[in-house]
Amino acid sequence: MTETASEHALSLLDRYWRAANYLSVGQIYLLDNPLLKRPLEEVDVKPRLLGHWGTTPGLNFVYAHLNRVIRERDAQVLYVCGPGHGGPGMVANTWLEGTYSETYPEIAQDAEGMRKLFRQFSFPGGVPSHVAPETPGSIHEGGELGYALVHAFGAAFDNPELVVACVVGDGEAETGPLAASWHSNKFLNPARDGAVLPILHLNGYKIAGPTILSRMERPELEQLLRGYGYDPIFVEGAEPMPMHREMASAMDRAFDTIAAIRQEARGGGPLSRPAWPMIVLRSPKGWTGPAEVDGKKVEDFWRSHQVPVSNARGDADHRAILEEWMRSYDPADLFEEDGRLKAELAALAPQGERRMGAIPQGNGGLLRQELKRPDPAEFAVEVPHPGEAIGEATRVLGRYLKGVMALNEAERNFLVFGPDETASNRLDALFELTDRRWLDRTESYDVSLGPDGRVFEALSEHLCQGWLEGYLLTGRHGFFSCYEAFIHIVDSMFNQHAKWLKVSRELEWRKPVSSLNYLLTSHVWQQDHNGFSHQDPGFVDHVANKKADVVRVYFPPDANTLLCVGHHVLGTWDRINVIVAGKAPAPQWLTMEEAKAHCEAGIGAFHFAGNVAEGEEPDLVVACAGDVPTLEAVAAVDILRRGLPGLKVRLVNVVDLMALDTPAHHPHGLADEAFDALFTTDKPVIFAYHGYAPLIHRLTYKRTNHHNIHVHGYREEGTTTTPFDMVVLNEVDRFHLAIAAIDRLPQLGAEGARLREGLTAKLAEHSAYIREHGRDMPEIRDWSWPYETAARAGQD
C-alpha cells in the first residue's frame, strides 16, 4: 500500500467532483441562469430535456481521481469512456480543465461560457448528447456499446508510456465484443506497450433493469475477473468521502502496480503476462441526484438513466426538485462570481498535454507520421504476356507488407490484424520478419509466436477491428485481412468508425488519421473447403451506404494491381478502404507498368482481350470487377471471338468500383464522356461482377447506357464445390456470360444460335463431369486454355 491522499486533498477533490456534477446537470437542463444567481424559472429550463444523467456522476468521479494521479505522477493518461452517453460529464471535465475552451474559444471559462456550454448540449446546432468526435480528448464515441476496452488496448499498443483508463459500464459489459475484449491482455507486451486500466463501473442498471454483473455475488464476479487475468481492486459504496478515500487508494495501488510491472518487464528479462490491475467501482446510478421523484425511487435505480426530473420546465414541483438538486452542489463554493472555477480547484487539473482533454493520443492525427512504403515495383510479378503467368495475389501482397513492416521497424507504428487467417490468407511472408503477438506460454514446436510480434491474431473480428481502430485513432497505421463473408461480423463497427471519420473531417482541430484498410479474401468464389455459410460478398453494399468521401472499394484483378492498390491505400488518411482479392493461384494480366496506369485510372479496357481499339465502337462490351469475374470475362470474350470472328468486343475492367459512380456523387466517379466512350451509349454491356448485382445498377444508374447493362453476380447459390462450379451455379461463368451476350445480339442470327447451343451443351457437360469426377473438366482446369488466345491477342 502506498500513502493515500490527505483528507484535505480529498475534500478539494470532492469539490472538483461536485463542480463537474453541477455542470453535467446544467447541460441537461438549463438554457440560462447557469450559476443559479436567481431562483430557477421556467424560461431557464430547456423545452426538450435530453441526456443521460445516470452514468455521469461515476464518470466524473473517475475523472477527478485520474486528475490526481496524473498530477502526482506526471502520468500520461487517455480516458476511454465506454458509457459514451455520459457525454455531459466528459464535456464538463474538459471545460473545467480548460481544454474545452481552448478547442472552442466561444465557450469560455466564465459565466457566459457556462451558459453557452449548457445551452449547446443536445441542442439543435449544438453538440450531441454523447461523447463524440466533438469532445476533446476522446477517441471513442460509445454510442453503440461494446468497444471501449478493445479501443483502449488498440491505443495502448506501441505507446509504452501511456496508461489508458477505460471505464466499462456494466450494461456494455453484457455485450459480446466487450466480453471478448477482456482477453486483450493476452496480447499486451508490458515492455513495449502501454497499460490499460479497466474501471468496471457497476452502477447496477441499464435502461430498465438490473445488469448481469452487478447482481452476481461478489465472489463469483471476482473469480470472473481473475479468470480474465486481472487483479481487481474493489471500490464500493455511496458516501462520498469514504468513497474518495477508497478510490484514491485504489488508484494509487493500480498505478503502483503498473509501474512495478513496467519496471520488471523493462529490465530485459524474459517476458510473461502479468496480472494487470483493474478497478471495480460500485456506485449508485444517478449518484448525488434526486433520491425520489413523484414517489418513485430514482437514485441508485434505473429511473435515473436519462432525465430524472422530466418536467422541470412545465411543473413547478419538478423545477423545485431540480433547483434543490443543483444547489446541493453549492455552486458558490465552486465557482467565482464570474463563473470561473475557484483557483484552488482549478489547480487540481493537470497541466498542458497531461490534461486528458489535451493528450495528443486523443487527437491521433497530431502524432501521425506518414508510413514509409517501399516501391511496389520491387515486388512485381513478371507477366510476359497477359494470362501467361500464374500468381497468388495476396501472397505477393504479403511480401509487400513485409517490406512495409521492415521500413517502419524503428517507428513501431504499423500492425497487421486478422482473425487467425494471416497465413491462410497467404500473407505469411510477414512471418519471415515478425511473429504473431503472444504473451502466454509457448511450446518448443510453436512457430512464429512471440511477445514482440507485430501480427495480431484472435479468432474475433471484433477484436481485430477494435484494436485497429484504437491504434489508428491514436496516430498509427494498420492493415486488417479477413475472410470476406465474416467481415459482416463488424458491419456495425464499420458504421460507427465511418460516422466518426465523417464528423472528424468536419472539425478543423481534429487532424487526419490513417485510413482503415481491409483486405477481404478467401472470398465467395473460392469455397473449396467451406461452403454456403462462407459466401457473402455484401460488405461492399453496406460500405456504399456511407458518405461517399469516406469510403473506397477496390477489386484488383491480379497481383500487380493488388500491389498498386495496397500501396496506395496505406498512404491515405481519414478513409475506409476495402480491397477484395483472392488468394488462389490465378492468371496474371498486367505488368507493373500497366497495373500502375490501370489503377490510377481506376477503370479501363483490357485491349489484349478485346478486339477494338480505343475510340473504335464495339458491338458488345464485356465488363468485369473482381478477380474471378475478370477471368471468366476474359474467357467469355475468347469464346465469343473464336465462335464469332466478325464480332467486335471490348473488355472493360473495373479496379476502383467508385469509378462507376457519377463524379457528382463520388470523387472517384468517372466523367460521363469517358464512361460513354468505354461503355458506349447504346451497345449491350454484359457485366461480370464479384458481388450482388444490384450495386452495379445502383452505381451506374445515371449513366447514358444504363438500361443496356446486364449484370451477373452472386445470387446466393453455393455449396462446397470448385470455384468454377461456383461461378456456374451463379451464372457468372464464361458460358453463361457468352450466352447472355448472344441473347442481346439478335443480329448474330443463326451463327449466334449455333454457338449458343454449343455453350449450353458445355454447361451440361460440366455439370455431369464435376458430379462424376469431383473436379472440373480438363479444359477448365487447364488454365492456359482461355489465355492462349488472350496472350496472342496481347501481341497484336
Next chain:
Amino acid sequence: MTETASEHALSLLDRYWRAANYLSVGQIYLLDNPLLKRPLEEVDVKPRLLGHWGTTPGLNFVYAHLNRVIRERDAQVLYVCGPGHGGPGMVANTWLEGTYSETYPEIAQDAEGMRKLFRQFSFPGGVPSHVAPETPGSIHEGGELGYALVHAFGAAFDNPELVVACVVGDGEAETGPLAASWHSNKFLNPARDGAVLPILHLNGYKIAGPTILSRMERPELEQLLRGYGYDPIFVEGAEPMPMHREMASAMDRAFDTIAAIRQEARGGGPLSRPAWPMIVLRSPKGWTGPAEVDGKKVEDFWRSHQVPVSNARGDADHRAILEEWMRSYDPADLFEEDGRLKAELAALAPQGERRMGAIPQGNGGLLRQELKRPDPAEFAVEVPHPGEAIGEATRVLGRYLKGVMALNEAERNFLVFGPDETASNRLDALFELTDRRWLDRTESYDVSLGPDGRVFEALSEHLCQGWLEGYLLTGRHGFFSCYEAFIHIVDSMFNQHAKWLKVSRELEWRKPVSSLNYLLTSHVWQQDHNGFSHQDPGFVDHVANKKADVVRVYFPPDANTLLCVGHHVLGTWDRINVIVAGKAPAPQWLTMEEAKAHCEAGIGAFHFAGNVAEGEEPDLVVACAGDVPTLEAVAAVDILRRGLPGLKVRLVNVVDLMALDTPAHHPHGLADEAFDALFTTDKPVIFAYHGYAPLIHRLTYKRTNHHNIHVHGYREEGTTTTPFDMVVLNEVDRFHLAIAAIDRLPQLGAEGARLREGLTAKLAEHSAYIREHGRDMPEIRDWSWPYETAARAGQD
C-alpha cells in the same frame, strides 16, 4: 460420484469411437475401397482433399459418450456442434446410429452406402463439409463461429426435459458472441427450462496458432469458468482408455448434477440460479491421426486442422501414411464384411427418437404448433378521420403481443427478446402479464423481474438473436424488438440464419419453422436522445441481398397497419420478416378495415391525401414508405394542393416494400400493370423513403416509369436534434419534397416558382427557429396543421 461404466462397456465404446473416426477419415479422403479390403490405390483417393480433421475425433468422442448416458438414463439430448466444420464426425455418427440412412435411403448402412457416404462428402453435388441443414439432428451450422452456446440456450428454454450438449471449440470461444453467451445461464429457469451442458473442447489450436483458453494456466481458466457460473469438470489427456474412464465419469457427474438441480428446482420452493455443470475436454487436435507428416508435427498441433496428409492421391508415401492411419482403427474389428456396423457396437446407439440424429428438436418443424393469435381488430386505434387521431404504433403492438402471450400461456411456446429496450420501445403492455426473465438476486423495489418471465433482455443483440434462433429452430415462436441502427450488430447472424432457411426449404424432410420476426424501432428519424451514432436504416438493404423468398420487409405507416403486419408475420414460417415502425406519438391514417385492405395489397393510394380518383391520371405521384416519410409526404401533398389548386396529385403508400419489386424476382412483387396504374408511366414520382434511397431504385429498376422516380432518403446527415430537423437535414421533409415536385413540373411556371420561393423561406425560417429555441416552429409542432386538410380531403 456415481458408479462409472465398466471396462467392458468402455472398450466397446472405444470401438464405436474408432468406427466414427474411421468413417470421418474416409469421408475426407476416399472415393472408393471404403472398407480397405484391398490396398489403397491412387484412384481410391479423391482428387480434391477437403475437410477438417482436427476437431473431428473430439466431436466423435463426445458423441459416443453422450450415446452411453442417453441409453443409460433414457435422456433427451440435443447435440449442438460448435465446431461445425467437423462435419464428417456428425455425419459419421448419424450414419452409425441409422438416422442418416433413414433420412437419405440411398446412403444405406452397408458397404455400398459407406462408399457413397465417403464420396458425397465435400464433393460437387454431395454434402457440404460443415454441419449444415442437411445433417440430421442439427440446428446449428457452425460455419461462422460464435453462436453454438447461445443456440443451445435458445433450444433449452421451455424444453424442460431436454439436455442440450453443446461443444464449444476453443477457437470459437475467442469470439465476442460466445464470450457473452456463457452468461445465458442467468436466464435459464431450472424448473421450466431444459439444461445446457457446455463441453469446452480445448484441443489447443486454431488454423495456425494456439488458442487463448488452451494456453491459460489451469487455475486461471477454472476461475474464469466458475466466474461465468459453471462448475467445470476437467477431462484431460491423450491415452484413449484413461480418457474414456474420465469422460464417462464426467458425463455421469454432469447428468447426476443436472438431475439433482431439476429435482431441487421442481420441488416447488423458491428458485435461484444453480452452478450448472460443464465439461472441459482437453484432448489433442487431430487425435489418433498421424503424429508427423513430412517431418513436421501434425497430431496435437494446428497442422492437423484440415487435411493432415495433403497429397494422398499423387504421392505414394502420403498414401501409405493415410492407409496406415485408417487401418489403425482396424475396420475389420468394427464393420461386418458387408459394411454393417458390428452388432455389439450398433447396440451402443440409443433407439428411435433418443438418437441424437433423430431427436425431434433437431428438426423443430416436427414439433411446431401454430401460434394462437388474437384478432388484431380488438386492439385497433379509433381513427375518426385520417390524421385526426394520435397514437404510438409500437405501444399498440405491445398490447397485441400481450394478447398473443396470454393465448399461448399454456403452450409456453412464445418468447419476446430485446436488448434492454422492450419498455423503451413501448412494448411494455407485456409486463402487465409477464416479467423480464431473471434468476439472480432481486431487490424489493425491482419491477417486472422474475424467474418465469417471458421477456428476455440482455444488453446484447447477439444473445437476443441467437436465443431466438435456437428457440425457433426447435419449433417455437418469438419476436425480437431492437433499435434500428444496432440491428447491424447481428448482420452476420441474420446472414447465417437466412442461409440456413434457404437450404432447409430445399429439404423435404426439414419441416417449416416459424419465421424470425424483427421489429426495428427507435429508428433513424427519432433521435432526440441520441444522435448520429444511432442512425442507420441500412439493415433492410442487407436483407434485400438474400434469397427473395426468405425475406420480407414492412414499413407500416401507423398503428393499425402495424397491428395487421405484426399479426400476419406471427403466422408465417421459414421466413425472416423485418418490420420498421416508430414509437413516438404520431398521426394515424387508417381505420382497422382500411389498414387490413392496405396491408393485404401491400401498396396503395391514400385517397384522403391526394385528389385523383382510382383510374384517373395525376400530374404528380408522391410516394412514401415508412411512418415519418409518410407524414412528410402527406404534408407535402397538402402544401402542393393548397399552393397549386389545379394540380392533380396521388399519394402512394408502401407497406410491403417487396411490392415494389417485380413479380418475377419476388413473390410479393406487384404486377406491372398495377404498378403502372399507381405510379403512371410518365409522370414524376417523388418518393419519400425511410432508408437509403438506392434500395428504392434497385427495387423499381425494371418498372416502366423508373427514370421518373426521384427518391429522398437518409443520406447520413444527423445529430441529436428533433425528428423534424432530422428530415430537413436529409431533405425528406415536406418542404424539400414539395420543392422537388415543383422542380419536376415545369408546366407550373410562375405559380410554381412563387410557391417554391415560399418553401425555401420556410426552410430558412425553420433552421433559424430551431437553433434559437431548441425545438420546432409551432406550425410543425402543431400536429393538426397538415392534417386538417387531410381530414377534410378524407370526407370528399
